[in-house]
Each structure stands twice: as C-alpha cells, then as structure tokens.
Amino acid sequence: MQRRRASRWLPFLPWMSALTTADIRRDTMAGLTGAVLVVPQGVAYALLAGLPPQYGLYTAIVPAALAALFGSSRQMVSGPTAALSIALFATLQPMAGTGGTDYLSMVLTLTFVAGLFQLLLGLARLGVLVDLVSHSVVTGFTAGAAVIIAVNQVPYLLGLPSMTSDGFLGLVPLLLESLGNAQGLPALIAAATIGGCLAIRRWLPRWPAMLLALVGASALAVWLDPQGTVINRITAMPGGLPPLSAPDLTLDNLRQVTPGAIALGLLGLVEAAAIARAFAARNGERIDANQEFIGQGLSNLAGPFFSGYLSSGSFTRSGLNAMAGAGSPLAAVLSAVILVPVLLVAAPLLSHVPMAAMGGLLLVVAFNLIDRDSIIEAIRCSRAETAVLLITFASTLLLALEFAVYFGVLASLALYLRRTTRPPVLIKTLDQAPARLQQTLVEPETDVVRIDGSLFFGACETVDQQLEPLVAPNLVILAAGINFLDLSGIHLLRKQAHLCQARGGQLYLAWPKPDVETRLRRAGILIDQSDNKDVITFIRTTKAMFL
Structure with a gap:
C-alpha cells in the first residue's frame, strides 16, 4: 500500500528502480543525441516566441526534466515546441510588444498560470478533457500555425527589417510593400540552409541535420559577409546556467494573461497527450492521461522560476529519442542534464549564426508541422471533419490563436450534436x-x-x-x-x-x-x-x- 501511494506521488520510482546497466547506457546515448538536437531547435523556437535565443535552451532543462520524471510516457521528451511558441507570440505580442522586460514578464506569468491550470486538471482526474479536442482541431491549428510561422520568417529570409503588425492579415501587406528592398545574400543563406538540412535528412538520417545545416550556413555567411553588414547574425547569447526568475502575479497581469494561458495550457496538454499516446501505441503500452497532465503542469509551474517558458511534448525530439533507443524517461532527464555543459560551450558560438539560416530552419519546421496525410484523410472521409479542420485553420489565421482552439472545439461539438440530434x-x-x-x-x-x-x-x-x-x-x-x-x-x-x-x-x-x-x-x-x-x-x- 505504501509503495503504491509513493508511486502515485513519485511516478519515477517504479521505472527508476527497474533500470539495468544496459538501460542506463542506452538512455545516456539517447540523451546525448537529444541534447545536441535541442540546441538549434531551442534557439529557433525561442525566436519564434519573440524571446532571446537562450530562453529556448533554458526551457529544455528544468521543465523537460520535471515533465519526464512526473509524466507517464517512457519516450516522450518535453520542451519548447513550434506550435506553442508561435501561439505564445501571437497571444502576447499585441499586449506588450516583444523583446522588452514587460513581454518577458508576461511570458513567465502566462506559463505559470498555464502550468497551474494543467496541474489542477491532473489532480482533479480530468484527463478525459483532452478528448474534447479532436484530431481535426489539432491538424487545423498546426497547419494555421505553420502558415504564420512561414510568413513571419520572410523578413529574415530576404534581409528585411523586422516587422510587427496586428495579426497575420496585417503582416502580409507589409511584406508585399517591402519586397523591393529584398537582399540576395540572406536569401542565398536561407536556401543553402534549407537545402543542406533536407539533404542530410535524406541521405544521412541519423546525423543531426539542423545542427549541421546551421554550422554550414554560418561558415558560408562568414565567407560571404565577414563583417555582418548585409547578413544579420543572432544577438550574442550569454552563457551560464538558467538565471532564477519569477512570474509577475499582480492582479492586472493575471487578468490579461489568464484567458490565453487556459487556451494554450489546453493546447499543450493535447499536444503532449497525442505524442505520448502515439509512442505508447507503438510499444504496446498505456499512458495515464491524468499523470501526464500532472507532469506537464509541474514542468510549466516550475519553469518560470528557472527562466523557462511554455513547454509541451516535442514530436521531433521524442521521435529522435525513440530512434536512438531510449527505453525509459531517464533519457529525457539526461538530455536536460547534458544540455547544461552544451549550453556553456555553445552559447558564445551562436552569435555567428545568421538570422536567415534560422529563418530557413523554421521554414522546414513549418512545412513539417502540416500533417498532409491527415488533411487528405479528412477531405476524403468526412465532410464534418473537413469543416472542423477548415474552421480551425481559418480561425488560427484570422483570430487570436487562443480563440482558434476554442472555435475548433466548439465546431467539433456543434457538428457532433448535429449528428446525434438527427439520428437516421x-x-x-x-x-x-x-x-x-x-x-x-x-x-x-x-x-x-x-x-x-x-x-x-x-x-x-x-x-x-x-x-x-x-x-x-x-x-x-x-x-x-x-x-x-x-x-x-x-x-x-x-x-x-x-x-x-x-x-x-x-x-x-x-x-x-x-x-x-x-x-x-x-x-x-x-x-x-x-x-x-x-x-x-x-x-x-x-x-x-x-x-
């Protein structure tokens, strides 16, 4: 009885006590691979969220370790994700702009509130709520987020000044007006990054394609523009451990961020639960959705105190983790631990990475976000699912992203009620x-x-x-x-x-x-x-x- 109670509150005890030397060796190699991959990914996603690049790496340390220790999936790796990063940016940018202390404070506060919401859902045993968000809602949202990601990278790809606008529809006209000022060298760097990443994935699938593409693009940028006058570089990133921080829990700040925090918290749970279920199904295992909610909630609740922003399960890192042979959550924990010395070594080098190269990598990320098979399947099989997908996609482009999730869920429920209230x-x-x-x-x-x-x-x-x-x-x-x-x-x-x-x-x-x-x-x-x-x-x- 005591062991069962301890396992409920400390779910890492059962799998940790069952580890063998071979398991630890295998998980260590998987963790090392994940730590190398998260460096370019974390930097890219932090920029996507409107944050300094180091915050993406900070989010892959303490939050990722807590999610692995207190979750239920054996192979899922948490940390910064593309969908949540762009959703976070779209939610908070109209309130506080980007790059300033106010924006960072609101990011940390939103992350804390989202984590509290996720933890309360898990403790209340409400894991079933994730079933309200259908697969078509997730597919439509991620496709819309992919379009927003791609459009937001165009200024970096063409060497244009950074642009801010009120939403997706406001940015498109600004881009069209600025196309005459496009630069050729940044576009060349972006094309080389995309081509190199795709080529490595095609012919050397076990190699870290994103990292090698960034290294090659950085070397090309140094050769073409040593002074950085035409090809802009990433702002110098400080090395060292994640600094301690704290969310701003004033009433006014909470009032502004809570609606978005609830929506993004729910989206993060859907993303994590979907990934955990996918890998559990491959291995013939079962996950505990309530425990997964608790793990994600604790990671986002503690993250803001260690300079981490909103995190969830990462399909890319989880897939690599599984492919590298990870057999337990220890791999994700070790990935977070190994990232600390990697961060100390790699941080000074990131100032040589061109922004155009990061934009090119984010285009690859955006393309991979679009689940083309699911879209085709929905169009072929169900008009109702197609309608839900299109409504969510359009809402993502036209509305604040947190409302896109709500609209998708409401559309799913409305179509379900329409079917059940009209039985054949x-x-x-x-x-x-x-x-x-x-x-x-x-x-x-x-x-x-x-x-x-x-x-x-x-x-x-x-x-x-x-x-x-x-x-x-x-x-x-x-x-x-x-x-x-x-x-x-x-x-x-x-x-x-x-x-x-x-x-x-x-x-x-x-x-x-x-x-x-x-x-x-x-x-x-x-x-x-x-x-x-x-x-x-x-x-x-x-x-x-x-x-």
Missing part, C-alpha cells in the same frame, strides 16, 4: 422487415421504423417529425440501435403508443436493449412480451398517462 430514421413496410419479425407479427397494416441513435431530449423532436406521416394502425420500432433513452424519449414512445391505440393498433419495440427496457419498466409503461421474447416487446399505455 428508416421507414419500411412489414414485408421489408427481417424474416424473424415477419414470423412474429401477422398484422398486415404495420409500419416498420429503424432508429439508429439514442432517444434523448435533443433528438426526440426530429424523430417525432419523421414519424408524424405514418398512418398504419401498428408501428414496429427496430430498437437495436437505440443505446440510450431519457425522459423525453420515454414521452415520445408514450405518444406513439397512444397514437397507435387511437388507430386501433399497437406500438412494438423489436430487439430493445436491456437498459432501454429497464427504463421503460421503471417509467410505468405496461409491457408484455410475445412467445418469441428475444424479438419483440409490446408497449401498451392508457389515456390517463396523457391527461
């Missing part, structure tokens, strides 16, 4: 009914109706309208598809039974499910069963029930 009702004659039913019923004047959906308050009006034209004395409802019946559904059946009696016939239910029949008995409807009890149930009622 198929009307047949008796000679079209199943043979077993024809053998049981001998009355010729009988309508047969099949209802494929639950009879609840939202569906009864639609079903009643479709049953209204029926005039035969007897009515048979094929009830095998009725999974649930509420009080409104009981009233509907009472009404139909009364109408059948008024025409000199009866109402029958064929193959009702046990729960449905039990509810009808409790409702006081008189039920008789035929000799063939598994086929048909007779429902009789009295006029007194309708007075």
Whole structure:
C-alpha cells in the first residue's frame, strides 16, 4: 500500500528502480543525441516566441526534466515546441510588444498560470478533457500555425527589417510593400540552409541535420559577409546556467494573461497527450492521461522560476529519442542534464549564426508541422471533419490563436450534436422487415421504423417529425440501435403508443436493449412480451398517462 501511494506521488520510482546497466547506457546515448538536437531547435523556437535565443535552451532543462520524471510516457521528451511558441507570440505580442522586460514578464506569468491550470486538471482526474479536442482541431491549428510561422520568417529570409503588425492579415501587406528592398545574400543563406538540412535528412538520417545545416550556413555567411553588414547574425547569447526568475502575479497581469494561458495550457496538454499516446501505441503500452497532465503542469509551474517558458511534448525530439533507443524517461532527464555543459560551450558560438539560416530552419519546421496525410484523410472521409479542420485553420489565421482552439472545439461539438440530434430514421413496410419479425407479427397494416441513435431530449423532436406521416394502425420500432433513452424519449414512445391505440393498433419495440427496457419498466409503461421474447416487446399505455 505504501509503495503504491509513493508511486502515485513519485511516478519515477517504479521505472527508476527497474533500470539495468544496459538501460542506463542506452538512455545516456539517447540523451546525448537529444541534447545536441535541442540546441538549434531551442534557439529557433525561442525566436519564434519573440524571446532571446537562450530562453529556448533554458526551457529544455528544468521543465523537460520535471515533465519526464512526473509524466507517464517512457519516450516522450518535453520542451519548447513550434506550435506553442508561435501561439505564445501571437497571444502576447499585441499586449506588450516583444523583446522588452514587460513581454518577458508576461511570458513567465502566462506559463505559470498555464502550468497551474494543467496541474489542477491532473489532480482533479480530468484527463478525459483532452478528448474534447479532436484530431481535426489539432491538424487545423498546426497547419494555421505553420502558415504564420512561414510568413513571419520572410523578413529574415530576404534581409528585411523586422516587422510587427496586428495579426497575420496585417503582416502580409507589409511584406508585399517591402519586397523591393529584398537582399540576395540572406536569401542565398536561407536556401543553402534549407537545402543542406533536407539533404542530410535524406541521405544521412541519423546525423543531426539542423545542427549541421546551421554550422554550414554560418561558415558560408562568414565567407560571404565577414563583417555582418548585409547578413544579420543572432544577438550574442550569454552563457551560464538558467538565471532564477519569477512570474509577475499582480492582479492586472493575471487578468490579461489568464484567458490565453487556459487556451494554450489546453493546447499543450493535447499536444503532449497525442505524442505520448502515439509512442505508447507503438510499444504496446498505456499512458495515464491524468499523470501526464500532472507532469506537464509541474514542468510549466516550475519553469518560470528557472527562466523557462511554455513547454509541451516535442514530436521531433521524442521521435529522435525513440530512434536512438531510449527505453525509459531517464533519457529525457539526461538530455536536460547534458544540455547544461552544451549550453556553456555553445552559447558564445551562436552569435555567428545568421538570422536567415534560422529563418530557413523554421521554414522546414513549418512545412513539417502540416500533417498532409491527415488533411487528405479528412477531405476524403468526412465532410464534418473537413469543416472542423477548415474552421480551425481559418480561425488560427484570422483570430487570436487562443480563440482558434476554442472555435475548433466548439465546431467539433456543434457538428457532433448535429449528428446525434438527427439520428437516421428508416421507414419500411412489414414485408421489408427481417424474416424473424415477419414470423412474429401477422398484422398486415404495420409500419416498420429503424432508429439508429439514442432517444434523448435533443433528438426526440426530429424523430417525432419523421414519424408524424405514418398512418398504419401498428408501428414496429427496430430498437437495436437505440443505446440510450431519457425522459423525453420515454414521452415520445408514450405518444406513439397512444397514437397507435387511437388507430386501433399497437406500438412494438423489436430487439430493445436491456437498459432501454429497464427504463421503460421503471417509467410505468405496461409491457408484455410475445412467445418469441428475444424479438419483440409490446408497449401498451392508457389515456390517463396523457391527461
């Protein structure tokens, strides 16, 4: 009992106690690989979030280690992500601009509030809430975020001054007006970075493509523009451990960031849960969504005190972690630990990296964010899923990003309710009914109706309208598809039974499910069963029930 209780609050104890020497060796190599990959990724994502480059690396240390220790996935690696970085930028940039102390303070505060929200959901055992965000919502959001990422990199690719605007639609005209001032050398650097990254991924898939592409682009930039007058470089990044910091929890700051924090916190949970489930399915494992919520919440709750911003599961780093042979969360923890000396060594070198090269890498990231297979699948298979995807995509481009998630969820729920409140009702004659039913019923004047959906308050009006034209004395409802019946559904059946009696016939239910029949008995409807009890149930009622 004590061990189970300890495992609940300290979920890393079971897997840590089961580690062997071979496991530690394998996880160490995977952690080293992840630490090398996160350097260019962390820098890129921090710039995407409107933050100094070192904050991306800070976010990959303490928050990533806490998410691994207190989560439930054995191979997922957390840290800065592209989708959350661009969402964070789009949410806070209209409030505080970028680059200043006010903006950084709001970033840390939003991260803290989002972490608190995630932790409370996990402690309340509300992991099921992540199921409200459908796959189409995530696909539409990430596709929209990818477009925003790509458009925001155009100034760096063409050597243009940094541009700020009120949203995606405001930035496009500014870019079109500035195209005449484009520079050739930054565009060449960006093209070389993209080409080198894609080539390494194609022919040397186990090599760190992003890191090698950055090194090559930096060398090319030094050769073409040694003074940095045309090809802008990244601002010099201080080395050292992440400095201690704290969120600003004043009432005014909390009021501004809380709506966005809740939306981005939910998005981070969806992203992490989806990645954790994907890797668990590959390995035949199960994840605990509530524990995953707790792990993500603790990582974002503690991150702001160590200069970390909003983090979640990273599909790229998790995939590399799995491919490198990681077998436990120790790999993610070691990746965070190894990153500390890497940060001390690499920080001074980042001032030689061209902004155009970072923009090129972010274009690669944006392209990979678009889940083309899921988009094609949605278009081929479901108009409703396509509508949800397009609504979320358009909302991401036209609205604040936190509202895009809300719109996508609302669209999913609206379409789901539309389907459930309009269950298919198929009307047949008796000679079209199943043979077993024809053998049981001998009355010729009988309508047969099949209802494929639950009879609840939202569906009864639609079903009643479709049953209204029926005039035969007897009515048979094929009830095998009725999974649930509420009080409104009981009233509907009472009404139909009364109408059948008024025409000199009866109402029958064929193959009702046990729960449905039990509810009808409790409702006081008189039920008789035929000799063939598994086929048909007779429902009789009295006029007194309708007075």
